[in-house]
Amino acid sequence: MLANAPILNRLPVRETIVAGIVVVAIIGVIMAQGMTFGVRMMVEATCYAILALGFTIQWGYAGQLNAGVLGFLALGGYAAMAFSVPMNAAFWNTDLPQQLGWAIVRAVFYILIIIGVSQIHRLGVPKKVRTWATIIVAFILYMMMKSHFVPIASAIEREAQFIGGLGMHPLVGWLVGGLLAGVAGYFIGRICLGLRSDYLVIATLGIAEIIKAVMVNEEWLTRGTLTVSPIPWPVPGPGDIGFLAARSLYLTLTALVVLAIFLLLQRAYKAPWGRMIRSIRDNEISAAAMGKDINKRRLEIFVFGCILMGIGGAALTNFTSIFNAQGYLPLNHTFLILVMAILGGPGNNLGTILGAFLVYVIWVMSEPVALYVMQVVIYLGDMWFAWEPPGNIASRALQSRVFIIGLLITLILRFAPQGLMPEKVKHDT
């Protein structure tokens, strides 16, 4: 940690070197690809830094592996879209909003009935009867709920394409996105955090696929495969003040968000709360013996991480200005972030941010490099063996990145498990 350096009485050599590499890499990209491209890459890198910070507090602070960053990211992205896109007059001018509202009221009523039935054991009904009664009632009401929603959803799709946005300031969407992701994380965490850590990986992987499936298929809500664009920016857009200026403003905004999160996390890390979290991670039993509520703290940190992922996802989706549910891919939106965090140093916030920048630069540049290497291979193959390359060579070259990311993960784990900047735990003597 930077702030620890004076106490340890030494210069932060490692930090300076890593930061230097990142700066040189960014300057290199700007020189090669131009300023507007460079700024775009930096905006995306800061968005990824938010996501990686969310990941690192889950994995580095608490040892929870979240393999479904994609899902929380997509929730954030959806909120950013839903709150900032203008209202859809074709939807609000019909009686569909009223019908939808009634359907929601009914759904809430049904859920209350189910909850009520699940509590009848308090009235003296045997527990077994209660369980079966709850299952049957829930089943029937679920089917009824479905039969209410399906015609309304298809009517919306037919008449108005989708329900549209709320036309609010995009930053509202960012916050709500964080909140949505946090709520999703709360339910997953409630189920899995008391169990083996592997179960969380499976469950998060599953919830991410489900969130994506809902966003692709519920066209009335998200416009599905048709995608929604443009999403207005929280800062003046490129149409008003030009590409470079607009992107720079956006970069300022995301950089401020990263800075704020970083400072808060540093404070929390050094505060008694951070010490408690680390003690739970490093020795669960002794932490429990000290009277810490382990599952509650774990849930706290998991939800907190998910909130950051939601905000990061909102910032990222908002920047690309298009909401495309099918564009959320496990490779780009889960494993890339995993690499950033474990390369930068899990549990080290500065390391994670630098790792995010470094990995993102490599990721962005890997596309032209992979294509170039492929062309060289084709050229040599053609020259030496008169080899006929298959047609879709460009798309295959990009698939090699999947392999590279996987290799990177296994190599880091084996040779640098602490990452470039290991977490430094200060010991009082």
Add this chain to the structure above:
Amino acid sequence: MNEFIFFINNVVISGAVAGSIYALGAIGITLIFSIMRFAHFAHADMMTFGAFMVFIFTAMFPGSGAALGIPTPILMLPIAMAITAVLAIGLDNAFYKPLRDKGVKPIVLVIASLGVTLMLQGIIRMFAGTSSRSLYIGERKEIYRLEVPMEGITRPIVITDPQIWLIIFAIVAVVALHFFLTRSRLGKAMRAMSDNPDLAEVSGINTRAVVMVTWVIAGALAAVAGTMLAMDVALQPQLSFFILLPIFAATIVGGVGQPYGAIAGGYLVGFVETLSVFNWSILLRPLQPMLPEALEVPRNLALVGTEYKIVVPFFILVVVLIWRPTGIFKGKVI
């Protein structure tokens, strides 16, 4: 009664097919879990890899199965099983064993297996592209239509060639595994090691051999499951992410570390999946004349649409984790 035949075709047969595939995958995962104590996420990609090997050999010698009267992919399956088993041992030596020797937490091995997943997927995609392919090259997928000699039934029961093979393979694999685990020395050593690795090592069991055998079984079964899936549907590199969740759900439902539990869990998940996407109103419609006028059978009574099939294993997983985290067969590790 045609509705009943429809039910058999769409639920009994496809449930058995999906269940067999999940069971074959889940056995491997549960064995790895019980011996090495980590969730092996690269398993689904080992399945795709096995299917891909079959595809390569079938493409090299098309039609060679005709001499024996079996589909060529089935003829090539043993080769693919051997290659996948070797791959599994190689992956262990290259990526998991060094980490295990360092004594890392199981969750680090999980991350490593996620990395291996991406590597395998990358290799398959680089060579095969992302399009889907059929394993039947120059051959016809036999479809059997069994007429049911009963009055009022006009539709046949439809079952395809790969589905029959799959069910045969699943039964053979389960019986062989049972005898291996209960009769052979190595199988008993495996059970001992899953119960208590330290005690097993102290009592002179060659733990290295046990680990290797585990990978061989897991790899070979993964190749079978992947090939059967690819023969039944098509070979797609991105299939693995969708099959991962049902397989893990099956493993956990059956109780982690319990091979028989994995089989039961596989069929449970397979049947629940097909039952949930089945449109029940087809079965209820013949009863319409008996019902009162006001009660009309809706057109669609499927629990979830096919696009949300992935929700079913997740739901099962959540239910099991809440009510019985050890699974039906009381798995050891929670």
